Amino acid sequence: xxxxxxxxxxxxxxxxxxxxxxxxxxxxxxxxxxxxxxxxxxxxxxxxxxxxxxxxxxxxxxxxxxxxxxxxxxxxxxxxxxxxxxxxxxxxxxxxxxxxxxxxxxxxxxxxxxxxxxxxxxxxxxxxxxxxxxxxxxxxxxxxxxxxxxxxxxxxxxxxxxxxxxxxxxxxxxxxxxxxxxxxxxxxxxxxxxxxxxxxxxxxxxxxxxxxxxxxxxxxxxxxxxxxxxxxxxxxxxxxxxxxxxxxxxxxxxxxxxxxxxxxxxxxxxxxxxxxxxxxxxxxxxxxxxxxxxxxxxxxxxxxxxxxxx
Amino acid sequence: xxxxxxxxxxxxxxxxxxxxxxxxxxxxxxxxxxxxxxxxxxxxxxxxxxxxxxxxxxxxxxxxxxxxxxxxxxxxxxxxxxxxxxxxxxxxxxxxxxxxxxxxxxxxxxxxxxxxxxxxxxxxxxxxxxxxxxxxxxxxxxxxxxxxxxxxxxxxxxxxxxxxxxxxxxxxxxxxxxxxxxxxxxxxxxxxxxxxxxxxxxxxxxxxxxxxxxxxxxxxxxxxxxxxxxxxxxxxxxxxxxxxxxxxxxxxxxxxxxxxxxxxxxxxxxxxxxxxxxxxxxxxxxxxxxxxxxxxxxxxxxxxxxxxxxxxxxxxxxxxxxxxxxxxxxxxxxxxxxxxxxxxxxxxxxxxxxxxxxxxxxxxxxxxxxxxxxxxxxxxxxxxxxxxxxxxxxxxxxxxxxxxxxxxxxxxxxxxxxxxxxxxxxxxxxxxxxxxxxx
Numbered sequence: 159x160x161x162x163x164x165x166x167x168x169x170x171x172x173x174x175x176x177x178x179x180x181x182x183x184x185x186x187x188x189x190x191x192x193x194x195x196x197x198x199x200x201x202x203x204x205x206x207x208x209x210x211x212x213x214x215x216x217x218x219x220x221x222x223x224x225x226x227x228x229x230x231x232x233x234x235x236x237x238x239x240x241x242x243x244x245x246x247x248x249x250x251x252x253x254x255x256x257x258x259x260x261x262x263x264x265x266x267x268x269x270x271x272x273x274x275x276x277x278x279x280x281x282x283x284x285x286x287x288x289x290x291x292x293x294x295x296x297x298x299x300x301x302x303x304x305x306x307x308x309x310x311x312x313x314x315x316x317x318x319x320x321x322x323x324x325x326x327x328x329x330x331x332x333x334x335x336x337x338x339x340x341x342x343x344x345x346x347x348x349x350x351x352x353x354x355x356x357x358x359x360x361x362x363x364x365x366x367x368x369x370x371x372x373x374x375x376x377x378x379x380x381x382x383x384x385x386x387x388x389x390x391x392x393x394x395x396x397x398x399x400x401x402x403x404x405x406x407x408x409x410x411x412x413x414x415x416x417x418x419x420x421x422x423x424x425x426x427x428x429x430x431x432x433x434x435x436x437x438x439x440x441x442x443x444x445x446x447x448x449x450x451x452x453x454x455x456x457x458x459x460x461x462x463x464x465x466x467x468x
Numbered sequence: 469x470x471x472x473x474x475x476x477x478x479x480x481x482x483x484x485x486x487x488x489x490x491x492x493x494x495x496x497x498x499x500x501x502x503x504x505x506x507x508x509x510x511x512x513x514x515x516x517x518x519x520x521x522x523x524x525x526x527x528x529x530x531x532x533x534x535x536x537x538x539x540x541x542x543x544x545x546x547x548x549x550x551x552x553x554x555x556x557x558x559x560x561x562x563x564x565x566x567x568x569x570x571x572x573x574x575x576x577x578x579x580x581x582x583x584x585x586x587x588x589x590x591x592x593x594x595x596x597x598x599x600x601x602x603x604x605x606x607x608x609x610x611x612x613x614x615x616x617x618x619x620x621x622x623x624x625x626x627x628x629x630x631x632x633x634x635x636x637x638x639x640x641x642x643x644x645x646x647x648x649x650x651x652x653x654x655x656x657x658x659x660x661x662x663x664x665x666x667x668x669x670x671x672x673x674x675x676x677x678x679x680x681x682x683x684x685x686x687x688x689x690x691x692x693x694x695x696x697x698x699x700x701x702x703x704x705x706x707x708x709x710x711x712x713x714x715x716x717x718x719x720x721x722x723x724x725x726x727x728x729x730x731x732x733x734x735x736x737x738x739x740x741x742x743x744x745x746x747x748x749x750x751x752x753x754x755x756x757x758x759x760x761x762x763x764x765x766x767x768x769x770x771x772x773x774x775x776x777x778x779x780x781x782x783x784x785x786x787x788x789x790x791x792x793x794x795x796x797x798x799x800x801x802x803x804x805x806x807x808x809x810x811x812x813x814x815x816x817x818x819x820x821x822x823x824x825x826x827x828x829x830x831x832x833x834x835x836x837x838x839x840x841x842x843x844x845x846x847x848x849x850x851x852x853x854x855x856x857x858x859x860x861x862x863x864x865x866x867x868x869x870x871x872x873x874x875x876x877x878x879x880x881x882x883x884x885x886x887x888x889x890x891x892x893x894x895x896x897x898x899x900x901x902x903x904x905x906x907x
Contacts, residue, residue, distance in 0.1 A: 164792050165559065165803040166826045167891035169877035171480055171635065177835055177884045234832065276833035276885075405837040410849060412841070461872040462474075462847045463707060463719030 181235035187346035195335035199250035214261035215241025243283035246336020303332035312391035326390040347399035367423025397439035414457035473698035490766035501773030502810035510536030543751040543771035557795035599743030605733030617725035631704030634797025654737030757783035761790035761820035790820040829886035840879035850879035857896030
């Protein structure tokens with residue numbers, strides 16, 4: 159028997175958490191928003207777009223890895239997360255082939271060509287969303303609700319009209335498939351916080367900075383109704399809890415995560431208040447993604463015994 | 469009461485219930501005992517016996533090979549069969565003295581001991597050095613050297629490392645419960661060397677019974693106290709322990725003495741008691757035998773040099789064929805290729821597991837989740853350091869504080885991508901430290 163013993167470097171025990179379970183938990187946390195979105199946009203057949211986009215992402219990863227004789231990593235569910243996040247960021251009336259094209263772009267160009275999981279410098283789902291926005295600006299900015307095309311609450315807000323914050327909380331408004339229901343998104347976010355997949359550092363500083371920015375620069379003073387509408391509107395909740403917190407494209411240092419959250423808040427505020435479009439979250443996140451290496455460089459922790467945190 | 473601790477760390481399954489309630493059992497070895505000449509940090513010991521010699525129990529068989537070194541004593545009487553290379557628990561092959569046990573346990577006559585208060589400082593330290601005592605928690609640093617800091621008057625804490633934060637191991641726990649007086653006796657000896665110091669028994673709060681027992685036993689000792697620590701790995705790592713007890717933080721370039729501290733583990737303090745008060749050299753230790761592949765886990769009082777196979781037999785043998793056998797704890801111990809290895813001064817446990825989780829968890833890409841950063845007690849960035857190590861970028865590794873790693877393995881434990889972070893960092897660290905010495 160003596161030849162059969164295995165040797166390896168310590169430690170000889172491992173935590174049960176794997177990349178696969180983490181990704182799966184994110185998928186589960188996105189389910190309330192996904193299910194609500196499919197229900198909310200049932201007249202637009204949102205289910206088909208969600209299905210095709212998600213499946214295209216997973217399939218692209220599988221085919222690419224098979225073709226290049228790389229280990230197939232679809233089991234780690236990361237492509238599933240990317241596909242689903244992209245779907246939730248699309249208007250329900252988008253032709254399904256555009257969703258599929260976005261998914262191919264996300265996985266092939268943003269993720270795999272840069273080295274696959276862990277190597278992409280930008281959130282693949284958001285990279286693809288911006289790609290689609292540039293290619294198909296019209297289709298990507300047409301929002302239909304209950305078969306009627308109209309403005310999203312955020313666009314209404316930008317136009318200076320009043321919005322119904324209660325329906326924004328519930329989600330029965332126009333918007334992308336997954337962004338409308340604040341309650342559904344928060345259920346998922348609380349789950350991720352509770353099981354420790356994410357913490358408050360990034361989303362907390364993001365939202366707080368954004369609120370401060372709005373209070374300072376919207377010219378509306380302490381208009382709580384306006385601030386609430388901004389918080390609930392657009393992709394802020396989806397972005398802050400599910401996309402800004404993407405591990406790969408956010409800083410690994412704790413202080414860096416706070417700086418990153420502040421950047422996100424300021425950029426989102428700038429784009430929403432002073433930009434041409436009502437939206438700003440996607441661009442804020444992908445620009446901040448690009449700042450991550452710099453942020454990390456200046457926020458390296460001091461080690462224990464050298465003045466670092468104890 | 470706020471408990472004492474440090475920032476970071478992990479909570480692995482502790483597995484201690486397997487052996488915790490098993491009282492210490494003495495086992496007597498048969499056959500051949502092996503004494504590796506290097507069971508400590510520093511120069512290997514030099515054999516003073518040769519093949520064919522008859523030795524007695526308690527006889528010195530190897531002398532210290534330098535200033536940082538320690539002598540070795542026979543734990544049985546018998547004949548020296550050979551001095552030859554043999555595999556030791558850490559996986560390297562090194563010179564060992566092999567003694568065939570004659571079963572008589574004929575002992576040398578020990579010189580008489582003086583009462584502690586009549587011994588000079590140097591005399592006490594010499595006696596500890598002569599007894600062959602080294603840090604028995606795992607590091608194996610010669611205790612004599614540790615007890616001779618440059619400025620002894622600046623030492624204000626003697627910390628007994630009673631944390632035993634490694635999962636599965638219960639040897640120190642049993643020692644504390646069953647040999648409380650010897651442990652306190654050892655502390656008394658060390659305190660006699662440092663007049664400004666107070667003695668602190670630092671115990672994790674999962675050992676409430678030990679805390680109570682120690683508190684009761686030291687109630688008439690004005691210079692001693694018990695400090696209750698949070699149960700967390702690596703609470704017993706020297707730097708983290710010093711911080712938990714004193715709030716003084718030291719880095720890799722400093723010694724505990726720079727923070728006015730000396731840290732000794734439970735087993736070491738008991739050995740000091742045996743050496744100075746009883747006049748006996750280091751010949752035995754407590755070893756926990758545990759793990760899911762072992763029939764009857766327990767804690768054994770083992771003569772140094774005993775073959776691990778005998779230890780396994782004493783614990784009822786294997787339930788099922790193990791995949792992995794570890795000398796020491798699951799977090800920092802050594803996986804052994806064979807069980808035909810001896811118990812040494814630093815063997816705190818022998819663990820056998822039916823499944824090797826490491827072999828079952830394939831490494832995948834880092835997803836930058838930051839869990840390693842969260843748990844790292846040295847507050848460095850393990851995932852990045854492992855990358856520098858893998859591309860042999862020693863310079864960046866050093867500037868990014870790779871040398872501060874204490875090799876506790878918490879990062880590898882939590883990594884969801886199952887990367888061998890500690891292994892990569894540890895080997896780069898070794899290279900970098902060696903190169904630093906050369907300069």
